[in-house]
Amino acid sequence: MNSSILVLGAGMVGTCTALHLQQRGFDVTLVDRRAPGQETSMGNAGLIQREAVEPYAFPREPGFLLDVALGRGAQVHWHAQGLWQMGRALLRYRHHSHPQRHTQATQAYSRLIAHATAEHDPLIAAAEAQDLVSREGFRFVFRTAEAFDAAAQRAEDLHTRFGVRSQAENTAQLALAEPALQKPLAGAVHWLDPWAVNDPGALVQRYADLFVARGGRVLTGDAASLQAQGAEWSVHTTEGLVHAQQAVLALGPWSDGLIRTLGYHYPLFIKRGYHQHYTPPVPVRQPLLDAERGYVLAPMQRGLRLTTGAEFAPIDAPPTPVQLAKAEALAREWIDLGQPLPEPPWLGARPCTADMLPVMGPAPRHPGLWFNFGHAHQGFTMGPVAGRLLAEMVGGEPTCVDPMPYGPGRFG
Numbered sequence: 001m002n003s004s005i006l007v008l009g010a011g012m013v014g015t016c017t018a019l020h021l022q023q024r025g026f027d028v029t030l031v032d033r034r035a036p037g038q039e040t041s042m043g044n045a046g047l048i049q050r051e052a053v054e055p056y057a058f059p060r061e062p063g064f065l066l067d068v069a070l071g072r073g074a075q076v077h078w079h080a081q082g083l084w085q086m087g088r089a090l091l092r093y094r095h096h097s098h099p100q101r102h103t104q105a106t107q108a109y110s111r112l113i114a115h116a117t118a119e120h121d122p123l124i125a126a127a128e129a130q131d132l133v134s135r136e137g138f139r140f141v142f143r144t145a146e147a148f149d150a151a152a153q154r155a156e157d158l159h160t161r162f163g164v165r166s167q168a169e170n171t172a173q174l175a176l177a178e179p180a181l182q183k184p185l186a187g188a189v190h191w192l193d194p195w196a197v198n199d200p201g202a203l204v205q206r207y208a209d210l211f212v213a214r215g216g217r218v219l220t221g222d223a224a225s226l227q228a229q230g231a232e233w234s235v236h237t238t239e240g241l242v243h244a245q246q247a248v249l250a251l252g253p254w255s256d257g258l259i260r261t262l263g264y265h266y267p268l269f270i271k272r273g274y275h276q277h278y279t280p281p282v283p284v285r286q287p288l289l290d291a292e293r294g295y296v297l298a299p300m301q302r303g304l305r306l307t308t309g310a311e312f313a314p315i316d317a318p319p320t321p322v323q324l325a326k327a328e329a330l331a332r333e334w335i336d337l338g339q340p341l342p343e344p345p346w347l348g349a350r351p352c353t354a355d356m357l358p359v360m361g362p363a364p365r366h367p368g369l370w371f372n373f374g375h376a377h378q379g380f381t382m383g384p385v386a387g388r389l390l391a392e393m394v395g396g397e398p399t400c401v402d403p404m405p406y407g408p409g410r411f412g
C-alpha cells in the first residue's frame with residue numbers, strides 16, 4: 001500500500017476523506033489555504049439531507065426560462081458572463097435533467113444519500129459534536145393547496161421507493177409546530193429523517209480536530225502548487241514543500257480551475273448562493289424551505305440564517321445579492337425576521353456537474369491522483385460517505401456503494 005497521501009481542500013468533503021484515509025492506516029496531510037470548513041461547508045443551510053434522494057434537476061416547468069430571463073422570482077439570478085462561461089455545461093445539465101435520465105441519476109444519487117446520517121453519526125459522536133446537531137427533521141412549507149397536495153403525494157412516493165419518512169401537516173398542525181409563523185400557510189411536508197446543524201463550519205472544524213487528535217496534520221498551503229515529482233506528489237505549504245505518494249483533490253467549487261491546469265475539461269459549473277442572519281423575536285424551531293419560492297430559513301447559533309437559490313456567475317465575480325433582498329421580502333410575508341445582523345451577506349458556490357453526480361475516483365491520466373468533488377446541493381450531507389467511498393477505493397477495499405456512476409472516466 002502507498003502509505004502517504006495529501007488531501008487538498010479541508011471542506012466537509014476533504015476533511016471526511018482525510019479522516020477515512022487515516023482510519024485505514026494512511027499517513028494523511030490535509031492542506032487548505034484557510035482553516036478547515038471556512039468556505040462553502042460553512043455558509044450552507046446546515047442540513048444533513050437524508051430526504052434529498054433526487055438530485056436537483058434543471059427546472060422544466062413552462063415559463064421558467066422566461067421568468068429567469070426577465071429576472072422574475074427569487075430562485076435564480078444570472079450574470080451574462082456566468083452564462084457565457086458555463087453555458088455548455090448548463091446545456092448538458094438540461095439534457096441530463098430529462099425525466100428518463102434524471103431517474104437514472106436518482107438511482108446513483110440516492111445510494112449515497114441513503115448513507116448520509118448513518119455516516120455522519122459516528123463522526124459526530126467521536127468529534128463530540130452532538131451540541132451542534134438537531135435530529136428532528138425539517139419542513140417544506142407551502143403557500144398554495146395545489147403545491148402542498150402535489151408535494152404530499154411526492155413524499156409518499158419517495159417513501160415507497162426510497163424509504164424516506166415524512167409527515168404531511170395541515171395549516172393548523174403547521175401553526176402549532178412553528179409558532180413563529182405569522183399567517184396561515186397551506187401546509188407542510190415534515191421530513192423526519194434529516195438532521196440540522198446549527199453551525200456547519202464548526203462541525204467541519206470538530207471533524208478536523210478529531211483528525212488531528214488521531215495524529216493527522218492540517219497545513220496551510222496552496223493547492224495550485226501541486227506537482228507530480230517522479231512517482232510522488234508535492235505541494236507548497238507554510239511548513240515547506242510536502243511530498244506524498246498520492247493526492248486527493250477535494251476543492252469543492254474551485255476544483256474545476258485546478259483540474260483544467262492538468263488537462264481535464266469536465267462539464268462542471270457552479271450555483272452561487274448567499275446567506276444572511278436575522279434575529280426573529282419568536283424563534284424558528286426547525287429549518288423551513290419556502291418550497292414555492294426557493295429559499296431556506298435555518299436556525300443557527302448566530303441567528304436565523306436565510307439561504308438563497310442559484311446564481312449563475314463566475315466564482316470570483318463581485319457579490320450581487322439581489323436574491324437575498326427578494327427572499328427577505330418574501331419571508332417577511334409570513335414571518336417576523338427581526339433585524340439582519342450587521343454583517344455583509346455571505347457568498348458561496350455549490351460545486352455542480354452536468355449529470356448531477358459527484359466526481360469520485362482516480363484521475364484518468366495521473367497515477368496516484370484522486371478526485372472527490374462536485375457534490376452540488378448536498379456536499380455537506382454527503383461528505384462522510386464521499387470520504388469513505390474514496391478511502392475505500394484508494395485502499396483497494398470493497399466499497400460501500402458501487403463507485404462506477406461517479407467515476408471521473410465518464411467525462412473522458
Ligand SMILES: Cc1cc2nc3c(=O)[nH]c(=O)nc-3n(C[C@H](O)[C@H](O)[C@H](O)COP(=O)(O)OP(=O)(O)OC[C@H]3O[C@@H](n4cnc5c(N)ncnc54)[C@H](O)[C@@H]3O)c2cc1C
Binds near residue numbers: 012
Ligand atoms: C447557499 C447554500 C446552501 C447550501 N445548503 C446545503 C445544505 O443544507 N446541505 C447540504 O448538504 N449542502 C448544502 N449546500 C452545498 C454544500 O455546502 C456544498 O456541496 C459543500 O459544502 C461542498 O463541500 P466541499 O468540501 O466539496 O467544498 P468546500 O467546503 O468549498 O471546501 C473546499 C475547500 O478547498 C479550499 N481551497 C480552494 N482552493 C484552494 C487552493 N488553491 N489551495 C488550498 N485550498 C483551497 C477552500 O478553502 C475550501 O476549504 C449549500 C450550498 C450553498 C451555497
